[in-house]
Amino acid sequence: xxxxxxxxxxxxxxxxxxxxxxxxxxxxxxxxxxxxxxxxxxxxxxxxxxxxxxxxxxxxxxxxxxxxxxxxxxxxxxxxxxxxxxxxxxxxxxxxxxxxxxxxxxxxxxxxxxxxxxxxxxxxxxxxxxxxxxxxxxxxxxxxxxxxxxxxxxxxxxxxxxxxxxxxxxxxxxxxxxxxxxxxxxxxxxxxxxxxxxxxxxxxxxxxxxxxxxxxxxxxxxxxxxxxxxxxxxxxxxxxxxxxxxxxxxxxxxxxxxxxxxxxxxxx
Numbered sequence: 105x106x107x108x109x110x111x112x113x114x115x116x117x118x119x120x121x122x123x124x125x126x127x128x129x130x131x132x133x134x135x136x137x138x139x140x141x142x143x144x145x146x147x148x149x150x151x152x153x154x155x156x157x158x159x160x161x162x163x164x165x166x167x168x169x170x171x172x173x174x175x176x177x178x179x180x181x182x183x184x185x186x187x188x189x190x191x192x193x194x195x196x197x198x199x200x201x202x203x204x205x206x207x208x209x210x211x212x213x214x215x216x217x218x219x220x221x222x223x224x225x226x227x228x229x230x231x232x233x234x235x236x237x238x239x240x241x242x243x244x245x246x247x248x249x250x251x252x253x254x255x256x257x258x259x260x261x262x263x264x265x266x267x268x269x270x271x272x273x274x275x276x277x278x279x280x281x282x283x284x285x286x287x288x289x290x291x292x293x294x295x296x297x298x299x300x301x302x303x304x305x306x307x308x309x310x311x312x313x314x315x316x317x318x319x320x321x322x323x324x325x326x327x328x329x330x331x332x333x334x335x336x337x338x339x340x341x342x343x344x345x346x347x348x349x350x351x352x353x354x355x356x357x358x359x360x361x362x363x364x365x366x367x368x369x370x371x372x
Contacts, residue, residue: 125229126303127362130156131333132355133340137313137348144168145311145353146176146219153184154226155195156355160239160311162285163210163217170209171219171287175202179223188227195223195234196294199286206287218287222253222309224357231307232298237285240315241297242323244306249324252297252307256284306332307357313350317343332356 130151136143144161146169159175161168178198184191199221210217220237233241238255286292306327315323318339326335326342336356343352 125362126301127360128154128226128357129332129360130355130357131336132156132353133336134353135340135344135348135351137351138344139347139349140351141165142169143351144172145313145351146172147309147353147355148176148179149355150180150184153182153191155179155182155184155191155223156307156309156357157195157221157223158239158309158311158353158355159286160220160237160313160351160353161217162219163215167210167213167215167217168219171202171206171217172221174205174209175199175219175221175286178202178205188225188230188232191225191227192232192234192296195225196296199223199234199236199294200292203286203292207290210287216288218285220256220282220285220311224307224309224355226301226357229300230298231301232296234294234296236292236294237282239309239311242308242310242320243299244308244324244327245302245304247328249320249327251320252299254295256295257282301359303359303361305359308336308354309357310354311350311352313348313352314339314343314354316350317346317348317352332358 130149132147132149134145134147142165146159148157157179159172161172163171178201182194182198206218220239222235222239222241225232233252235253236256238257241252243250243252326338330338336354340352
C-alpha cells in the first residue's frame with residue numbers, strides 16, 4: 105500500500121501590498137518533503153515593504169536550518185523605506201553579514217554549513233532579483249515562463265563556458281554541486297537581474313526541492329491555468345506525489361491593477 109502523502113505545511117496567506125500604481129500580493133508555502141525529517145529551508149515575505157526571499161540551507165538539520173535562518177533574520181532587519189536602490193544594496197549587505205556569521209558559526213562547530221538564497225525586491229514599477237546558489241526566480245508573463253536567475257552550479261558554469269550543452273546538463277548527476285553559496289567562502293558574490301513589472305506578472309521564488317522535481321514545464325502549466333495560490337499548492341502537492349526527496353519551498357508574488365479584483369477574491 106503506498107505511503108500517504110503528507111499535507112503541505114506552514115502556509116502563509118496572500119497579503120496585498122499598496123505599491124501605489126499596482127496591487128501586489130504574495131503567498132508562500134514550505135514543507136520538509138517525504139524523506140527528510142527536518143526543514144532546512146527558510147523564507148521571508150515582507151509584504152509591507154516589497155521584499156521576498158527563499159533560502160535553502162546545507163549542513164544537516166542544525167547547520168542548514170541555522171544558516172538559512174540567519175539569512176532570513178538579517179533580511180528582516182532591513183529598513184524597507186529606503187527606496188529601491190538602497191533596498192537592493194541593503195539586501196545584498198544583509199546576505200554579506202549572514203555570510204560572515206555562518207562562516208564563524210561553522211568554524212565554531214567544526215563543520216561545513218551554508219545556504220543558497222534568492223530574493224525579490226519590488227518598488228513602484230521596478231523589480232530586482234538577487235541570488236547566490238541554485239534557488240531560482242521565475243517570471244510568468246503573457247502565458248510564458250522565464251527563468252530570471254542562473255544557477256550557480258558547476259554544471260551550469262560548464263554550460264556557460266561552452267563545455268557542455270544545456271541538453272547534456274539536464275539530469276546530470278553533478279547538477280546539484282554548487283559553485284557559489286552563502287557561508288562557504290569569506291566573500292559571497294550576489295548576482296542581480298532587474299526589470300519593470302506589469303499587471304498580470306507572477307513571480308515565483310523556489311528552492312531546488314521544487315524546481316528540481318517538477319520541472320519548468322509543470323510550473324508554467326500550473327500558473328497558466330490556476331490562480332497563483334492554487335498553482336503553488338498544486339506544485340507542492342505534485343512534488344510530494346513524486347517523493348519530494350528534499351525540502352520544498354515556494355513564494356509566489358503577483359501584480360494586478362489596483363482597481364481589479366485580486367486572484368484570491370471570489371467574484372460576486
